[in-house]
Amino acid sequence: MRYLPLTSADRASMLETIGASSVEELYSDVPDGALLDAPVDLPSHLGEMQVERDMMALAAKNTGASSVPSFLGAGAYRHHVPATVDYVIQRGEFLTAYTPYQPEIAQGTLQYLFEFQTQVASITGMDVANASMWDGATSCAEAVLMACRATRRKKAVLSGGVHPHYREVTETYCQYSDTEVAGRDGNPEQQATVEELDDLIDDQTACVVVQYPDVFGRVQDHTKLAEVCHAKGALLVVVFTEAVAFGAIKSPGSFGADIVCGEGQSIGNALNYGGPYVGLFATTQKLVRQMPGRLCGETVDQDGKRGFVLTLSTREQHIRREKATSNICTNSGLCSLAFTVHMSLLGEDGYRRLATLNHENACKAADALDAVPGVTVVNDSFFNEFTVKLSKPAAEVVETLVAKNVLGGVPLSRLYPNRSDLDNYLLVAVTETNTDDDIAALADALKEALA
Amino acid sequence: MTFTTHTGNRGLVLEEKLIFEQGQAGRTGVDLPEPKGTKSRLGGLDRDSDVGLPGLSEPQVVRHFTRLSQKNFGIDSGFFPLGSCTMKHNPRINEKVARLPGLSDLHPMQPESTVQGALELMDQCAHWLLVLTGMPAVAMSPAAGAQGELCGMMAIRAALDARGENRRRVLVPESAHGTNPATAAACGFTVDSIPATEDGRVDLAAFEAKLGDDVAGIMLTNPNTCGLFERDVRKIADLVHEAGGYFYCDGANFNAIVGRVRPADLGIDAMHINLHKTFSTPHGGGGPGSGPVVFSDALAPFAPIPYVVRTENGFRLVETADENDGTKPFGRLKGFHGQMGMFIRALAYMKSHGxxxxxxxxxxxxxxxxxxxxxxxxxxxxxxxxxxxxxxxxxxxxxxxxxxxxxxxxxxxxxxxxxxxxxxxxxxxxxxxxxxxxxxxxxxxxxxxxxxxxxxxxxxxxxxxxxxxxxxxxxxRRRLDETAAARKPVLRWKPETA
The missing domain is CATH 3.90.1150.10 (Aspartate Aminotransferase, domain 1)
Known part of the structure; x- marks a missing residue:
């Protein structure tokens, strides 16, 4: 086997040094009958060529998102990833390193984590960010748990604009820690007002969670909500699914948010059918010690040179065990590197232009779709994703579009399976990758499907 | 010969500033088309201030990260015997196939008919894990080992709730990884520590003495964190089952026994498998990992959504609980379906080895x-x-x-x-x-x-x-001052204020 270097002569001489008669003898602690004497019932080893052939056969059974006009979003977005990103993350020194437990020989990882934290804090408008979480949904759940720790309260109010998967993950995380998750049902036709959310805040409310832009694509100012939360001793958590947006819209930090977290996949990471992604997590200086996850900090070495280390680890499970701020250990290292490299390439000008192009393409698509009989654009405001109401159930229409080689969007019925009132709504995401021809193809396909 | 250089560089050991210290306004590493100036529909929330990102050209970015990489030690660099982390070779074919457009360029919400190969791949990966562990069910979605633990312990909590039992004590050997007690606490359990014997295994008598009708189960790593096989593992399984509890096995060290011992034969109820350890998906400087969890029949109905099922008409992704099929998922752990990129690599690794x-x-x-x-x-x-x-x-x-x-x-x-x-x-x-x-x-x-x-x-x-x-x-860099870093945390770069 090509990865296993020991020869029979090696094995024999090593067993002799050990003083064992066979490898099986080394397994003598295994209870009787549990040690298998033959390989399990699975295929035998394959050469590299055969493995590649098998995987290509599986790949061939899928429709790649970039192989057809594609308008799917709802928490994952197709963006162009510069070739440099993939080059950097495949360098073995990054790819095959681990958590920087020995900082003297991990300054590469530590320095990019410090840069990553700075980039995340910058785009969200917050003081500090951690070294990443698993994804946007788990970040949202961890933010709620953090708010509960910080306020010593046990209730979270989730706005109806929060992605239903984020809500489900939050409920899953909270269900066994006596934390109540309250909130409103999402409605693409009507946004919750500050007053409606205010009514749900009581003296046990640790935080209010809103999404910005929200799951239906709307862009809403939360400055007033932050004031309302703070007046009642609760924190404002702003989650997001599209990290490109902050190149075009005001940062959540500018609203007075206490925790800002969400999905970083859009920058530098492929769609990967849902993972691995990278959770971004930022907060204020005041709350930094309540944060979950790893943090990289600046320091100096023995010779007085600047260097970086993992820090504030007394929050973490390997020190605090059952009293840790979270059980997270491994995070999304390489995905955060991809984010950092892409963001470094973009820079101020590139990031803002990328965001503008996304928005302009989305405006173009919204106008094109609004002109299709049977389609109404619901949103007044949006960044690169908006909701349309169709004259037919969206799930059926999406299937019809597949037959026309168009991936038309995400039907809200897939996100809200128990909400028949949302059956006719479709969520459409438009990025810099969509051409005018793509938009025309979507409009034409919808016209036929709805005729 | 020691002397200092003008630059601070020492031959190939190059000093490298932060990107924030290198940028110039007006520089960029991407060429994007000129925006057309469309009137915005951003709800009046158009960004009105700079983000604060530096501008670098592509060659600057390539050089920056290349230089940073050279300050890192990876498996590719040399011998990396980091115990409990399993730093084995990461085959490059796995990287190559994970980047096939038909696998990497798939949106998680694409209609099922357009992702049959992806669902089949998840099903194949699951099949290998099931045969290797001898277990009847597997949840593929956990993002990493620690989330796998969460998945397993939540299933135990859900199973206890379904039985109407208020068992809240979890037994955890004192040698356990910190994620074990942290996970148990996150699921509302209290942690009761079990001492070890002189030979580094669970003290069976002490364990037995701690059993009672308030015990939810045991979290036991096997082989354990001391690198030893728990000889009494079957007895432990029997005892915890007799006491009405469940056996969560931390599978971090499955790599020692894969293909030789099936955890099912040891009496476990749940076990996470770190794909980045046993099945060599890259550690990536700290993730991404992937932590599928195998379940016994007793816990399988409580496995989280979503999951893949094979039907007469192809593969289906189940995203909501169906009351009619007898399952009672405890919830959802992750935004989408799991670490697909890691499944691809792990499956390529498993197929390569056979x-x-x-x-x-x-x-x-x-x-x-x-x-x-x-x-x-x-x-x-x-x-x-x-x-x-x-x-x-x-x-x-x-x-x-x-x-x-x-x-x-x-x-x-x-x-x-x-x-x-x-x-x-x-x-x-x-x-x-x-x-x-x-x-x-x-x-x-x-x-x-x-x-x-x-x-x-x-x-x-x-x-x-x-x-x-x-x-x-x-x-x-030589030894770094970790105390100073924690005392006055500097967690981001800031422009120097005049």
Missing amino acids: SDGLRQASGDAVLNANYLLARLKDKLSVAYPGYCMHEALFDDGFLKDTGVSTLDLAKAIIDEGFHPMTMYFPLVVHGALLVEPTETETKESIDEFCDSVLHLVGKAQSGDAEFFKNAPYLTP
């Missing part, structure tokens, strides 16, 4: 560790007697009275060109040194490492503590 190669891999891992143990045991102090599994554990007894600590020795090992072993874990062993060579190392590299360690141990024992206190000497 059932014969996986068995060989675990055997060679155990052989390498025992060989290393045999080579070092006379000069270092072995924590527990007997054969080890995939990693060898030493305590710091051999450094007694030398003035040299485990940390000091590790730093000197760095100068010798190796990544050190895991230090100070497990906590039950004083000054622990946990060494895991893995199966992809040659006998020659293990010999070279052992020779170097023996050389250093001799040096420590001959009274040269000062040398060790100041190691490493030859690295891009």
